[in-house]
Amino acid sequence: MADAKEIELETTPTDGIACLSWSPADANHLLVGSWDSSLRLYDTQANQQRAKFDHKAAVLGACFSPSPNTIFSGGLDTWLRMWDLQTEECRVLSSHSRPISSILYLTESNLIATGSWDSTVALHDPRAGQPQISSFEQPERVYHMDAVGNTIVVAMGGRKINIYDVRKMEKPMQERDSSLRFMTRALACMPTGEGFSIASIEGRIAVEYFDTSPAAQAKKYAFKCHRQAVDGNDHVWPVNSLAFHPVHHTFASAGSDGVVSIWDHTAKKRLRQYPKYHNAVNAVSFNKTGTKLAVGVSYGWDKGQEGARQPENGRVSVFVREVGDEVKPKAKA
Template sequence: MSDDQIFLPSPPFDSISSVQYSPTNPDQLLVSSWDATVRFYDVGERGGKGSAEAKFEHRAAVLACCFSDATHGFSGGLDTSVRELDFATENIRNLGQHNDSISTMAYSRDSNALITGSWDRTLRFWDSRAASPQTGSHDTPERVYQLGLVNNTLVVAMASRLFNIYDIRKMDQPAQQRESSLKFMTRSLACMPDGQGYATASVEGRIAVEYFDPSPAAQEKKYAFKCHRQTIDDVDHVWPVNALAFHPIYNTFASAGSDGTVSIWDHKVKKRLRQYPKFSNPISSLAFNCDGTKLAIAVSYTWDEGEAGLKTAENPLVAIRKLGDEVKPKGWTGN
């Protein structure tokens, strides 16, 4: 273990579905897992190792989690329930249900709305302060895989390589409907903090950089590139890109794949800035903390090889990497 990386104590014992940092506290982290738990960590310098502060037991695998504020979060998964988590008391409150597994969620602090996406082909909106927490349900043309939210713009990645882009203040219809620039199934999605666009990645070792502005000039800037590939003994190996995360200040982004590597990219100049040392397991999720000083990396088996791969898979880990100038674009001047 190096000085710039720690591994959190008491990690989940099954595959990690999501790591999510608090939007306001750079040391608070949620980790959801197929072991039917959500774990709440303080990743600060307490003894240099981070600490497990709370654990929430669910009835089935948890696929998604997020924060609302410093004391509460949300979770959802295969048992179809939308739950609110109280970090201080470890109480779990059931807000309502979907009709199928909850695959993804995002929280809008501006409108106090939790947005959940499901394989039941709906997006649902929730306000945990309300007597009837579900405030809206919106049909989608396909199963929802991933959500990305920046300001009031919601990007929804679905099966059949479909994307809907909404203004969350006007959910009666999508502002834009798109087909993925990538040929294969969408595995990950993240929005640019500057609100200009988003990045998406596929099971087939490619990332696409997209822009919201539908004008031809803006759309000419979009591009896709190959990554998380390696030639071994003259054979090309291609790995799924499982996770994307944008740096909150520099607008660079991290990608991680089933090859066990994390790369940092400057998408404006189309260059890789850094690749970190390889992990021995795939990486399933990534998150930058709110001040951009740390990157959480979920290292866990992702079932790409089916049951056979489980025999050689190592136990899940959550690594916290301290970040330096490698995440900063060349010539960064602060704008």
């Protein structure tokens, strides 16, 4: 059950939540991509589905342009689509040879960046007659991307991480291995531009910094999270999503344990753990003003095929929570 500060959206997808993305122009408009091959636009204030866009396969990535009437999406069918919300017309901008896993709108350059399981990152200009500008080979499949300013962070298979300046994409500024021992499951850049956080399938989060000086690198650290004792045994859950608060620069983590936590990465403290949800939390995202947190809840396949047959695991939910002082960092002594 949602509490007093939280609503559950109506007319939600019929399969797992794959991605959430808020509008940069309207603090109430939310995109939800799903494994049911749909992309849905919600007015969260009115609790109303405004539009539904059907794809040929699961939608793994979506984002708005700065214009409130243009959105982009991609996923298992490999196509990058651009949608006009006024006319609901679709234009296929380009495609990858394998599924698109991540889509970003780069506001500094007005370009679309896509990451794919075909081990490439591509840049697209939606204003051009030939939208795809260029493609850049990566050493592994691209699982996640995020950007701050002109910096793009690419998290890949094999725990590899490439960091690019979008103006000089021919070669990464930095090539790193994740400081976590297991596969990267989530990535988010700090709004301050100082660094990023990554999370793994093994219930850990790492906080890293772009500055390669010894002083800056000494600040990076990792910690355990999303774990619980079950019958005397420590049960470890994947961390599925990370999201930084746009104002206070704390961050939210979401796990397959059904828990969302708020962290102050500077003070190295957990600020809040929200009441547990009915299933795995697959995605979280703050709106542009930081007043709302979207939470996508659905079966995450951690219990395999057998778990998928359980009736309670068929429920798919998107909650929108009003956030308050719990996302503010700890006052320094």
